[in-house]
Amino acid sequence: MLREQQVIIVGAGIAGASTPWQLARRGVTALTVLEQEDAADRHSSGRNAAILRTAMEDPVLHLLARESLEFFRRPPAGFADHPLFEPCGLYLAAPAAQAGALRAWALDPECAVGAFEVPPAELYAKVPELSPGVEALISIPEEGVFDLSAIHQGFLRGAKAAGAELRYRTAARELLVEDGRVKGVRTDAGDLRAGTVVLAQGGWGARLAAAAGLDLPLVPYRRHLLVTEPLAGVSGWPVVWLSGTEFYFRPESGGLMMSPCDQAVVDPDHGEEVDEEQLGVVAEKAAHWLPLRADAGAAFFWSGMRTFAPDHRFVIGPDPRCPGLHWVAGLGGHGITCGPAVGRLAADWILGPAPRDEAAAALAPGRLLSRPTLS
Ligand SMILES: Cc1cc2nc3c(=O)[nH]c(=O)nc-3n(C[C@H](O)[C@H](O)[C@H](O)COP(=O)(O)OP(=O)(O)OC[C@H]3O[C@@H](n4cnc5c(N)ncnc54)[C@H](O)[C@@H]3O)c2cc1C
Known part of the structure; x- marks a missing residue:
């Protein structure tokens, strides 16, 4: 038994x-x-990165994400004394070259729930300093950031x-x-x-x-995250995920969390070492999409392992x-x-x-x- x-x-x-x-x-x-x-x-x-994003290109993983979303929304009594995530809103954005690919999966009901296409102007109204070039924009307003x-x-x-x-x-x-x-x-x-x-x-x-x-x-792959020093004007921003250049950012600790979305195969015993070169990569991506914040100092910079079959x-x-x-x-x-x-x-x-x-x-x-x- x-x-x-x-x-x-x-x-x-x-x-x-x-x-x-x-x-x-x-x-x-x-x-x-x-x-x-x-x-x-x-x-x-x-x-x-503590991001709740249930939209996934793989419908099988999306099934698990959907089931989990119900748990996060209504955890059993006594599980936690405050909400498990903050629904600050999440946008999947793509420039013209990737717009079709993004629409193809993010608007597929087998891959995303509660997601719909909105005009790029909606994101530019929330993040006015985002560089021009977003062609397709998918909004998932009820998702956001976990309390890990x-x-x-x-x-x-x-x-x-x-x-x-x-x-x-x-x-x-x-x-x-x-x-x-x-x-x-x-x-x-x-x-x-x-x-x-x-x-x-x-x-x-x-x-x-x-x-x-x-x-x-x-196989474990290393990915870096950076949190900038506190910055004025970013605390109400949503989570933004940009396809193509693969870059995401969201508010964190008064500044912005950003990832260069790197993926290097690592030995797990050294998998969380920091590769300083990735500081340059994240700065480049920030310079492209958020030029006004590209010079922001890093308050924290670290890496972690994402392990894949x-x-x-x-x-x-x-x-x-x-x-x-x-x-x-x-x-x-x-x-x-x-x-x-x-x-x-x-x-x-x-x-x-x-x-x-x-x-x-x-x-x-x-x-x-x-x-x-x-x-
Ligand atoms: C940079 C980055 C950003 C990410 N962003 C997100 C995100 O926004 N949203 C999301 O959903 N996911 C995200 N992930 C993925 C998520 O963090 C992982 O999928 C998840 O944490 C994996 O959990 P785990 O329990 O498998 O591994 P871990 O959390 O690593 O736990 C494994 C544990 O096993 C222990 N262990 C290993 N070997 C032994 C042993 N022999 N004896 C005893 N203990 C052992 C380790 O010490 C470790 O504590 C991100 C990952 C990274 C690296």
Whole structure:
């Protein structure tokens, strides 16, 4: 009976927070979450842009985003004592060369909800200093900026209140596999036995399993974010995402958060180092779109990892090679936006019976395993 069996979750980012929360609510209380750091937000889940944007080019991921949006709008009683996001409005904008491509997916009801095309003048009225050149403009007025800590801590607090144990400064060093089944993990403090082990390791996604001969092609990519020093006149701006040059900005801490939208493959142990060259790239993009702000000083500049499977779809579900082993990984650039549904789907797989919906099949780890060919 799974509800009485120990479940170990490796990693306490958003994946390793929403999964135990969902399991605990559904009666699994023998849960241990292992986090190698001294806090849950040291890596991607605490280093991201905190943008709620459910419009996604991939309809499967959009399904998870839609489900999650309902959660963010109406979280269960006691989850948080204030709203989980601020609906400051979000615009997807494109110059002429990318206008058709943007319209093609952002106005497709399978990829976006609550999104509609508006004249570019609407954005120029809100951000008068934006350079000319926006040809297509999609407005999603009810989306905006997350309260990351309220969401992440809400999941962890809820899981703990339902009986889950959260151990910080405890790295899983090795997967214990016996007779082809997962049996637990090895830590510096000894072995922990469990019938189910869930890998929710973010940028380190593939490492533990690879050492046990169970590799999956998960690749971390580094992306930088910059927050300027406080600037006059930007606090009421919406979130603006520009296709083509790939650049986004939004108000943050009295200034502007901007991203150069870089993506370099990294070794996760060095994945959050800062590449000073990216300061130049973000300055160039700001000079193009927001020339009046291009010289603003940086108050904060950092990077984080977005980890992808080759098809850029999440990896959620059981590993067919090793009974008891589950993955909640490869959340790429949408892990917070889809966090509640990610945990729900992971819990569905762990508790069984196997979910039969479109998203479950499309995100299952088995799709990434090469199949033997008949010769
Ligand atoms: C610059 C940037 C901007 C982004 N912007 C957005 C955005 O606006 N909206 C959005 O929805 N998403 C955004 N994302 C994506 C989002 O941050 C990620 O998809 C999400 O945080 C991934 O969560 P995770 O739990 O998989 O990984 P993480 O948050 O990295 O958590 C994994 C945890 O596992 C731990 N761990 C790893 N190995 C072990 C081990 N062996 N033992 C114990 N613990 C271990 C790590 O210490 C870490 O805490 C952005 C990402 C970046 C980098």
